[in-house]
Amino acid sequence: MNSVIPIIPIAATNPIDIQSLVQPDRVHKRVYTDPAIFELEMDRVFGQAWIYIGHESQVPKPGDYFTTRLGREPVVMVRHTDGQVHVMFNRCPHKGAKLVPDGSGSAGKFLRCLYHGWTFKCDGSLLSVPLRSGYECTALDLKDPQYGVRKVARVATHRGFVFASLSEDGPELKEFLGGVATSLDNFCDRAPEGEVEVAGGVQRVVQRNNWKIFFENLHDTIHAVATHESSWRAAKEEHESMPAGTPKPFEVVIVDGNGEPLEFWEKLELKGYDHGHGFMEGIFVPPTDPVSLAYVASLEAAKGAERTDEILRVNRHNTIVYPSCSPHTSFQQIRVIRPLSVDRTLVEIFSFRLKGAPEATFQRTLKYTNIVNAPSSNVMSDDLEAYNRVQEGLGSDGGDWVSMHRAAGRDQPLPGGRASNGNSEMPSRNMFAAWAGYMGVDTSTQTGSAE
Amino acid sequence: MNFRDWNEQQDLTQFLHHEARLLDEHRWDEWQKLFTPDGLYWVPLVHGQVDHLNHASLFCEDALLRSMRARRLEQARAYSQQPPTRTVHVLGNIALESRDDDATCTVRSTFLLLEWRKTEQRTFGGSVLHTLRRADDGWRIQTKRIDLVNCDAPHEALQVFL
Numbered sequence: 001m002n003s004v005i006p007i008i009p010i011a012a013t014n015p016i017d018i019q020s021l022v023q024p025d026r027v028h029k030r031v032y033t034d035p036a037i038f039e040l041e042m043d044r045v046f047g048q049a050w051i052y053i054g055h056e057s058q059v060p061k062p063g064d065y066f067t068t069r070l071g072r073e074p075v076v077m078v079r080h081t082d083g084q085v086h087v088m089f090n091r092c093p094h095k096g097a098k099l100v101p102d103g104s105g106s107a108g109k110f111l112r113c114l115y116h117g118w119t120f121k122c123d124g125s126l127l128s129v130p131l132r133s134g135y136e137c138t139a140l141d142l143k144d145p146q147y148g149v150r151k152v153a154r155v156a157t158h159r160g161f162v163f164a165s166l167s168e169d170g171p172e173l174k175e176f177l178g179g180v181a182t183s184l185d186n187f188c189d190r191a192p193e194g195e196v197e198v199a200g201g202v203q204r205v206v207q208r209n210n211w212k213i214f215f216e217n218l219h220d221t222i223h224a225v226a227t228h229e230s231s232w233r234a235a236k237e238e239h240e241s242m243p244a245g246t247p248k249p250f251e252v253v254i255v256d257g258n259g260e261p262l263e264f265w266e267k268l269e270l271k272g273y274d275h276g277h278g279f280m281e282g283i284f285v286p287p288t289d290p291v292s293l294a295y296v297a298s299l300e301a302a303k304g305a306e307r308t309d310e311i312l313r314v315n316r317h318n319t320i321v322y323p324s325c326s327p328h329t330s331f332q333q334i335r336v337i338r339p340l341s342v343d344r345t346l347v348e349i350f351s352f353r354l355k356g357a358p359e360a361t362f363q364r365t366l367k368y369t370n371i372v373n374a375p376s377s378n379v380m381s382d383d384l385e386a387y388n389r390v391q392e393g394l395g396s397d398g399g400d401w402v403s404m405h406r407a408a409g410r411d412q413p414l415p416g417g418r419a420s421n422g423n424s425e426m427p428s429r430n431m432f433a434a435w436a437g438y439m440g441v442d443t444s445t446q447t448g449s450a451e
Numbered sequence: 452m453n454f455r456d457w458n459e460q461q462d463l464t465q466f467l468h469h470e471a472r473l474l475d476e477h478r479w480d481e482w483q484k485l486f487t488p489d490g491l492y493w494v495p496l497v498h499g500q501v502d503h504l505n506h507a508s509l510f511c512e513d514a515l516l517r518s519m520r521a522r523r524l525e526q527a528r529a530y531s532q533q534p535p536t537r538t539v540h541v542l543g544n545i546a547l548e549s550r551d552d553d554a555t556c557t558v559r560s561t562f563l564l565l566e567w568r569k570t571e572q573r574t575f576g577g578s579v580l581h582t583l584r585r586a587d588d589g590w591r592i593q594t595k596r597i598d599l600v601n602c603d604a605p606h607e608a609l610q611v612f613l
Binding site (some may be wrong): 159199201203204205206207208209229230231233234235237238249251252254332346349351359363366369370371372375376377378380381382384385386396 | 457469504506507515520522523528529530535608609
């Protein structure tokens, strides 16, 4: 195969020809297991794409900060006195110390480095240094912007969701999000006041798998009935043990839904968009428990019955904003995916309050988060086991390729993307098409696998 | 607050030891029966957490969710329980926190939990607040609150009751 991009010399003894590892309907196991490819991803995928940083409500007042990682880079989101939110490297330009501790809090009016007291405005610009006279007639020019805190190349916000990119180039955020911007819009539209805010703490789960395995699973519908058999059976048995005619409690609905037969998943719609994004239609019938009904009433009171119906008809399960997060719009949470190493991934789960909705609506959100995605989740523990067995199996010599052939060649074109039936492996193929693009593979010359 | 006498201390200590043993031996049905019908099993996510309704938790389980978990742990296809998690609890520092009336009291204890599955041993530790209510045939748990020392750490899967 003629490689359009040169072979990248990671180490003299370990050249990587990325092009040879990705085909339209299958990928080589090395993309999940090779630490050198992970390092390249940090440069080329996480160094180019718009990465989800956090939500503006996490820094409500000037001086408030929230730290996270953008690929390998420790970054901090700070609200400046003028109200604008900035994302910069969490690094003092003097000796390199992290300017604020990991986590969130308030820096007050300035960011002040703990080491020598260099002080910065909340937009990162240098305010003062001690012993200013010591720098007179030296090569260090305090007016030089390089002595402010370095900002990431680009920051943009969509309805309060803050994204940043380490690259000067590339599409604008709105263009990047494409068809999944509607998921973020619907996330906010579901609030009677049209806005959401992060609340109730963040759960963190460490997974023993490559980050891409997690993303693939988000739209891998048909694993549910097999992988989650233990939890959906337990939920069904629980309901059966109740007096006949007992309505299904919310807790049962959100767990036993995984046990639908394959025909159910087949009928769902999956959409894939450029840059690897996509969404999956909602799998839960909108709940009719008293809390959910009171929420719908609050939305109707604010927006009218017609608009409420329009908003709630956008019923989505997971949305993929590749390669950094997955909003769940109907239960108001975002899972943020932070790759740690080739076989370790951190997933952070943020819950959101719908402004103007009854307090019990937020408590329902937390219930969903606690039951479905917390470290203690009965559902997710079997996912984690599956990811781990995939990771370990891919590290073996038992085979070289990972198949993504299911329903290949049957996608329907969409503006900016493609649609498929619910049990297609289109989402995985779609994500790898984006991945290959970031990694520098010229896909125009690809002809598919040899099989 | 002191125990009223050696008998009360012995009574409550034995109850906690019995509960820990039920968990270590996976006797989930017997363990669930230790709770009052509206009893809560709660593992906060952050230190000093006061609210289990408006803040996420590591575990926040009522009778329904405890029963679902216990049922799941017994499923043949609970893949992440192949092999099952094994644990041993070590309890200490058992003290009477408060006595509301003759039938209700709160007991504080500390614990270390060794957990083993597949290839690795994990350690958890923290303090526990049991709010107990006396029934005809012994104590019932109104609330079991477990404050892990590392509650706010990133965790791998937590599958069995702590």
